[in-house]
Amino acid sequence: MLDGVGVNSLEQYMTLLADRQKLVAANIANADTPGFKTKDIDFQTEFTNALQGTQPNVTEVQGLVVKNDGNNVSLDREARLLAENALRFNIASNLLRGQIHTLRMAIEGGGGSSA
Amino acid sequence: MSLFNSLDVSASGMAAQRARAEVLVENLANADTTRTAEGGPYRRKDVVFESSATASPFSSVFQSAIDGQATGVQVSQIVTDSSAPVMRYMPGHPDADKDGFVAFPHVNPAEDMVDLMGASRGYGANVAAMSAIKDMIQRSIDLFR
Numbered sequence: 466m467l468d469g470v471g472v473n474s475l476e477q478y479m480t481l482l483a484d485r486q487k488l489v490a491a492n493i494a495n496a497d498t499p500g501f502k503t504k505d506i507d508f509q510t511e512f513t514n515a516l517q518g519t520q521p522n523v524t525e526v527q528g529l530v531v532k533n534d535g536n537n538v539s540l541d542r543e544a545r546l547l548a549e550n551a552l553r554f555n556i557a558s559n560l561l562r563g564q565i566h567t568l569r570m571a572i573e574g575g576g577g578s579s580a
Numbered sequence: 581m582s583l584f585n586s587l588d589v590s591a592s593g594m595a596a597q598r599a600r601a602e603v604l605v606e607n608l609a610n611a612d613t614t615r616t617a618e619g620g621p622y623r624r625k626d627v628v629f630e631s632s633a634t635a636s637p638f639s640s641v642f643q644s645a646i647d648g649q650a651t652g653v654q655v656s657q658i659v660t661d662s663s664a665p666v667m668r669y670m671p672g673h674p675d676a677d678k679d680g681f682v683a684f685p686h687v688n689p690a691e692d693m694v695d696l697m698g699a700s701r702g703y704g705a706n707v708a709a710m711s712a713i714k715d716m717i718q719r720s721i722d723l724f725r
Contacts, residue, residue: 479720480582486716487586490709491650494593496702497600498629498653523649540705551712558719565723 475561477515479554481508484521486550492543499534502526503542583720585650586713588634592652593706599655600627601699604692611687614675621665622685630656661686 488504495501503526511521529537603625613622634652663686671680 483582483586483716486713487582487589487650490586490589490593490706490713491652493705493709494589494596494653495629495631495651496593496705497597497698498631501631504649540701544705544708547709547712551715554716555719558723562723562725 472561472564474516475557475564478512479557479561481506481512481515481521482550482554482557486547486554488523489543489546489550492538493540493547495536496538496540496543497536499536501536501538503529503538505546583713583717585634587710589650589652590706590710590713592632592634592654594703594710596627596629596653596655597699597703597706600629601696601703603627603658604696604699607685607687607692608689608696610685611689611692613685614673614682621683622687624661624685624687626659626661627655628657628659629653632656 485506485508488506492503492505504523505526506521506523515521526537529539529542531537607624610622616622630653631651632654665683666686667681668684669680670676670682673682676682
């Protein structure tokens with residue numbers, strides 16, 4: 466039953482969000498590392514790929530201001546992505562919990578009237 | 581294991597920023613130190629940050645493509661300033677040379693204070709990232725409730 470209602474997609478979605486959040490954490494940790502370049506994934510493309518079982522492809526973000534030490538991490542950009550990923554994960558986990566709840570109701574619901 | 585591994589990345593950032601703050605505070609505290617164990621005035625120190633993989637033996641089994649790309653940070657070395665000390669004319673000072681000049685460290689407190697603010701801000705950003713990741717882990721755990 467769980468296969469039919471997009472649980473697999475939700476799982477891939479959450480896995481990809483966790484991966485992206487990790488890249489954001491790495492960008493923030495390296496905000497003062499000379500020569501470090503901001504890394505990210507193209508979320509829409511990689512999500513489509515992930516549904517077909519392909520591993521995500523990490524790219525360097527273009528068009529950011531490069532500081533004197535060769536670092537191009539923008540803390541504001543990373544803060545935005547950090548919040549966005551957390552909120553998306555929040556939505557997905559709520560949806561998934563709803564699916565699991567439905568399944569649990571189907572399992573437990575008829576317990577009282579088995580006679 | 582990706583999310584738990586992300587905590588390592590943020591933790592490495594916090595550790596690096598803390599090390600940076602410690603060195604900056606040492607510079608500030610010794611801004612007027614004219615005598616050290618090595619002889620001569622105190623010499624200012626600076627940290628050098630370097631991107632590094634956060635390898636955890638436990639997670640190696642669950643490696644994903646992202647793990648090699650999302651690197652933490654570490655202090656690769658602490659550089660001691662080798663520039664000439666600032667000479668101040670203070671004839672009465674115990675460390676004055678024969679011409680009455682005292683060698684003072686080449687420390688600019690204003691520069692270190694601004695750098696310290698940067699370290700503090702960087703530390704805060706890593707704490708925010710860790711808190712967001714922790715929240716995501718908690719939400720994953722709550723799926724079982």
